[in-house]
Amino acid sequence: MIHGFAANVVRPLSLKWDREHKIDDEFLANFVAMASSMGGPAASWGVQGLGASAAAADQKSVTGEMKKSTAMITTVLSAEELSWGDAALLLSLPGPGLGGPPIKATGTAEQMERFFSVFKDMSKGLKWGAYALTEPGAGSDVAGIRTSCRKDGKHWVLNGRKCFITNGARASWNVVFATIDPALGRAGQRAFVVDKGTPGFSVGKIEEKMGLRASETAELVFDDVRVPEENLVGGEEKYTSKEGFMTAMKTFDNTRPIVASMAIGIGRAAFEYARDFVKTNYALSRHTPRYAAVAERLARVGRQLEAARLTTWHAAWLADNEQPNAKEASMSKAMGGQAAIRACIEAIEICGVEGTIQRDHQMLEKWFRDIKVYDIFEGTGQIQRIVISKRLFADLKSF
Ligand SMILES: Cc1cc2nc3c(=O)[nH]c(=O)nc-3n(C[C@H](O)[C@H](O)[C@H](O)COP(=O)(O)OP(=O)(O)OC[C@H]3O[C@@H](n4cnc5c(N)ncnc54)[C@H](O)[C@@H]3O)c2cc1C
Numbered sequence: 001m002i003h004g005f006a007a008n009v010v011r012p013l014s015l016k017w018d019r020e021h022k023i024d025d026e027f028l029a030n031f032v033a034m035a036s037s038m039g040g041p042a043a044s045w046g047v048q049g050l051g052a053s054a055a056a057a058d059q060k061s062v063t064g065e066m067k068k069s070t071a072m073i074t075t076v077l078s079a080e081e082l083s084w085g086d087a088a089l090l091l092s093l094p095g096p097g098l099g100g101p102p103i104k105a106t107g108t109a110e111q112m113e114r115f116f117s118v119f120k121d122m123s124k125g126l127k128w129g130a131y132a133l134t135e136p137g138a139g140s141d142v143a144g145i146r147t148s149c150r151k152d153g154k155h156w157v158l159n160g161r162k163c164f165i166t167n168g169a170r171a172s173w174n175v176v177f178a179t180i181d182p183a184l185g186r187a188g189q190r191a192f193v194v195d196k197g198t199p200g201f202s203v204g205k206i207e208e209k210m211g212l213r214a215s216e217t218a219e220l221v222f223d224d225v226r227v228p229e230e231n232l233v234g235g236e237e238k239y240t241s242k243e244g245f246m247t248a249m250k251t252f253d254n255t256r257p258i259v260a261s262m263a264i265g266i267g268r269a270a271f272e273y274a275r276d277f278v279k280t281n282y283a284l285s286r287h288t289p290r291y292a293a294v295a296e297r298l299a300r301v302g303r304q305l306e307a308a309r310l311t312t313w314h315a316a317w318l319a320d321n322e323q324p325n326a327k328e329a330s331m332s333k334a335m336g337g338q339a340a341i342r343a344c345i346e347a348i349e350i351c352g353v354e355g356t357i358q359r360d361h362q363m364l365e366k367w368f369r370d371i372k373v374y375d376i377f378e379g380t381g382q383i384q385r386i387v388i389s390k391r392l393f394a395d396l397k398s399f
Contacts, residue, residue: 069320198226210369264339266370
């Protein structure tokens with residue numbers, strides 16, 4: 001069903017959104033209404049909400065009741081299909097977005113109710129949440145953030161700057177990471193929910209990106225922003241308890257398989273386009289060495305995408321079955337990004353100059369622009385490979 005929606009509704013609008021650098025609110029509102037009618041939880045609108053909705057619809061049709069254990073696999077399936085249509089749509093979906101997982105993993109019951117209730121009724125206006133960790137000079141090096149926080153009475157005072165924050169400008173609230181002392185590394189970090197409109201909080205520039213242009217990527221500025229202490233995610237004791245805030249944060253390894261699936265969706269779109277192009281345009285040269293060479297290149301792309309997809313589904317299956325999946329989640333992200341980038345490069349090369357030209361019926365040049373960031377955000381490919389090797393040699397203290 002989601003594939004049909006992606007093919008018939010999303011694809012025809014994809015280039016328009018890319019050119020206009022936005023997706024119309026009306027489209028997003030209709031999308032929310034559609035997902036809502038499928039019965040997913042309002043607290044997780046966005047692609048996870050869509051996955052939960054699809055899982056709910058599926059489970060209800062089979063058993064008459066909702067089971068939890070297919071939410072992640074359904075989410076990654078949905079993410080691949082929608083991204084096959086247009087990847088920026090997923091990043092633009094209303095809902096808490098990446099701001100949801102830290103609150104779900106570590107927030108108090110009162111905070112979950114307060115922050116997620118914002119998304120319960122979007123009939124009077126769309127709402128987004130966002131996750132603000134990256135800073136100039138602190139992307140992969142998350143321990144190196146410099147945005148500061150200090151306690152002052154019943155408030156925390158935040159100062160600093162965040163960059164590349166998806167939906168950060170339009171978000172009703174941002175989960176903002178700051179530090180009481182940079183020398184403490186991750187142990188010194190605190191997460192706050194900063195409401196839009198809080199004095200001292202402003203939006204800097206909205207980035208002009210190479211790809212995913214319809215998705216908003218913003219710079220955020222914090223100048224003596226006073227945040228009420230009730231907005232410290234998890235409350236004070238979370239940061240001193242043994243279990244700790246950062247331990248709980250590890251529970252959201254699950255965003256990596258979703259991002260991997262998005263990449264695979266784009267890569268598959270490019271792969272299918274090139275395959276069909278070859279079928280049509282190479283009809284007279286089927287028995288020539290050139291055809292065999294091109295077919296072999298496509299075969300390699302196809303198997304790399306398939307291997308990445310199965311690894312991603314495995315990571316999702318582990319999550320649904322409440323088994324550790326950090327290594328597999330990183331593997332899926334490392335493989336998905338690389339396989340899809342390769343697919344887009346090969347597809348353009350196979351189609352020749354036609355692949356580089358923007359036409360309404362072909363989007364290879366757009367997919368080529370969109371795909372690169374999938375090996376950068378949500379942990380770069382290099383960082384995923386470090387995570388994987390650390391897990392492989394976890395028993396060696398010196399590694
Ligand atoms: C479209 C988009 C949306 C984004 N959305 C968000 C968001 O919503 N919230 C948010 O907080 N951030 C977001 N980001 C930021 C993103 O997470 C960072 O760009 C990413 O973490 C990489 O950081 P960096 O760009 O500073 O690169 P750097 O960390 O400076 O990396 C540069 C290069 O050095 C390599 N490198 C770094 N450290 C190591 C190491 N230890 N070993 C080997 N190689 C290394 C990297 O792999 C990379 O190749 C977004 C970025 C983009 C482009």
